Amino acid sequence: MAExxxxxxxxxKGAFILESDAMRRxxxxxxxxxxxxxxxxxxxxxxxxxxxxxxxxxxxxxxVWKSTDFGATWSHxxxxxxxxxxxxxxxxxxxLARGADGALYAGVEPAGLFRSEDGGESWSHIEGLQQHPTxxxxxxxxxxxILHSLVPDPIDASRIWVGISAAxxxxxxDGGASWQTRNRGTRADFMPEGQNYPEFGQCVHCLVMAPxxxxxxxxxxHCGMYRSDDGGKAWESIEAGLPSSFGFPAAxxxxxxxxxxxxxxxxxxxxxxxxEGNTAVWRTTDAGRSWQPxxxxxxxxxxxxxxxxxxxxxxxxEPAGVYFGTNAGGLYASIDEGESWDCLAxxxxxxTSVETLVIGR
Amino acid sequence: MSDETLRERHGEAGQASVLVRLPPHLVVxxxxxxxxxxxxxRDVNEMVDALDALWPGMRERICxxxxxIRRHINVFVEGxxxxxxxxxxxxxxxxVLTAISGG
Numbered sequence: 001m002a003e004x005x006x007x008x009x010x011x012x013k014g015a016f017i018l019e020s021d022a023m024r025r026x027x028x029x030x031x032x033x034x035x036x037x038x039x040x041x042x043x044x045x046x047x048x049x050x051x052x053x054x055x056x057x058x059x060x061x062x063x064v065w066k067s068t069d070f071g072a073t074w075s076h077x078x079x080x081x082x083x084x085x086x087x088x089x090x091x092x093x094x095x096l097a098r099g100a101d102g103a104l105y106a107g108v109e110p111a112g113l114f115r116s117e118d119g120g121e122s123w124s125h126i127e128g129l130q131q132h133p134t135x136x137x138x139x140x141x142x143x144x145x146i147l148h149s150l151v152p153d154p155i156d157a158s159r160i161w162v163g164i165s166a167a168x169x170x171x172x173x174d175g176g177a178s179w180q181t182r183n184r185g186t187r188a189d190f191m192p193e194g195q196n197y198p199e200f201g202q203c204v205h206c207l208v209m210a211p212x213x214x215x216x217x218x219x220x221x222h223c224g225m226y227r228s229d230d231g232g233k234a235w236e237s238i239e240a241g242l243p244s245s246f247g248f249p250a251a252x253x254x255x256x257x258x259x260x261x262x263x264x265x266x267x268x269x270x271x272x273x274x275x276e277g278n279t280a281v282w283r284t285t286d287a288g289r290s291w292q293p294x295x296x297x298x299x300x301x302x303x304x305x306x307x308x309x310x311x312x313x314x315x316x317x318e319p320a321g322v323y324f325g326t327n328a329g330g331l332y333a334s335i336d337e338g339e340s341w342d343c344l345a346x347x348x349x350x351x352t353s354v355e356t357l358v359i360g361r
Numbered sequence: 362m363s364d365e366t367l368r369e370r371h372g373e374a375g376q377a378s379v380l381v382r383l384p385p386h387l388v389v390x391x392x393x394x395x396x397x398x399x400x401x402x403r404d405v406n407e408m409v410d411a412l413d414a415l416w417p418g419m420r421e422r423i424c425x426x427x428x429x430i431r432r433h434i435n436v437f438v439e440g441x442x443x444x445x446x447x448x449x450x451x452x453x454x455x456x457v458l459t460a461i462s463g464g
Contacts, residue, residue, distance in 0.1 A: 035389060058462040059386065059433045060422040076390065077418055082426035089425035089432075 010353035044357035056092020101157035107147030149207035182232030210257035238288025297341035325351025
């Protein structure tokens with residue numbers, strides 16, 4: 001069966017789709033879609049091939065756009081994508097993910113979680129997260145109070161992990177009715193001395209699940225890189241060997257739970273650029289015990305961009321592809337698990353998210 | 362645009378016939394929507410309901426959950442900035458506008 005590979009790109013000016021055959025050598029770029037709305041996350045349902053794009057427009061509020069024909073035509077809805085009357089309006093959708101039961105989840109700003117059981121046509125608020133006793137004490141990070149990382153368990157539909165900056169990681173095991181903090185072992189350097197390991201309030205940047213069903217999670221945090229082997233109940237630092245403890249995106253290998261990709265920046269108060277202006281994707285193949293920088297084909301010298309929290313992904317091909325997009329609008333790809341890189345599109349708008357879809361046709 | 366292209370909608374007793382002009386950025390989101398629509402409504406809230414009945418989903422693009430007209434959307438009724446409770450008179454001229462916004 002011939003395979004088709006799609007790279008789904010969210011940008012400040014709409015969604016873009018790149019498409020290639022199984023060789024992944026030649027890519028066609030299509031877009032912008034979604035009427036150039038600011039688009040924070042574009043994902044695909046790997047079962048149906050339906051593409052969803054979540055974002056928010058300065059005038060019209062949040063929306064989830066949908067295409068069932070690989071981007072040729074789109075519709076949009078925000079029905080039910082609102083908090084209870086009187087609450088602060090939902091500004092934008094930030095993250096989308098498909099649950100094990102086929103439901104679609106949306107994480108929004110200000111931090112909240114919504115569920116759709118009809119493919120994004122209508123939404124219901126998962127109130128349990130906002131009713132968490134720590135909610136009155138959540139503080140917005142620099143970008144706002146945003147639910148950006150959304151990790152449903154691929155097998156058990158009742159289990160979901162979320163990352164909220166700067167509130168931390170939370171998890172539910174009952175479909176969203178009740179939530180627990182999952183931040184033990186992660187630092188909050190910005191808190192007063194002696195309060196650097198709080199129950200919540202950590203500034204998580206990106207939370208991803210390793211493949212294999214072993215409960216392994218990785219996170220890139222404002223203050224460190226971490227691995228958990230028990231679903232986030234305890235975290236261990238894996239930042240030794242990296243050029244800094246600061247970065248935004250993380251991407252897990254599709255089959256190897258010991259393999260993770262990170263893009264550390266030069267630090268949180270030094271401009272948040274590529275260290276020394278040299279681009280590198282750092283890869284571990286031993287669950288974070290050691291790291292190797294991958295630079296071949298990436299800009300060296302004068303590269304003062306960053307990579308946002310949802311802007312790196314892998315595909316399910318063999319060998320795995322790795323993709324990232326920069327805030328300067330460059331989209332880069334490796335089809336050999338990070339060994340070497342090509343620029344597929346140099347001048348897109350600011351890239352907010354990168355995801356992939358592989359289908360047999 | 363000619364009068365033939367204006368949409369007509371039958372309303373309830375007491376509702377005024379008004380002319381609503383919609384911004385291009387809003388119309389483009391709803392296939393078949395038109396820049397000028399005549400409809401019947403007693404106030405701005407009913408006007409938004411009538412628009413939503415014609416083009417489902419339009420309410421969420423004009424109003425937030427406060428509920429109120431969205432922060433960067435302006436509705437002018439007979440030249441004055443209106444809220445959802447602003448009453449409408451027979452023959453009122455209404456503009457829905459997008460404020461200067463975005464980047």
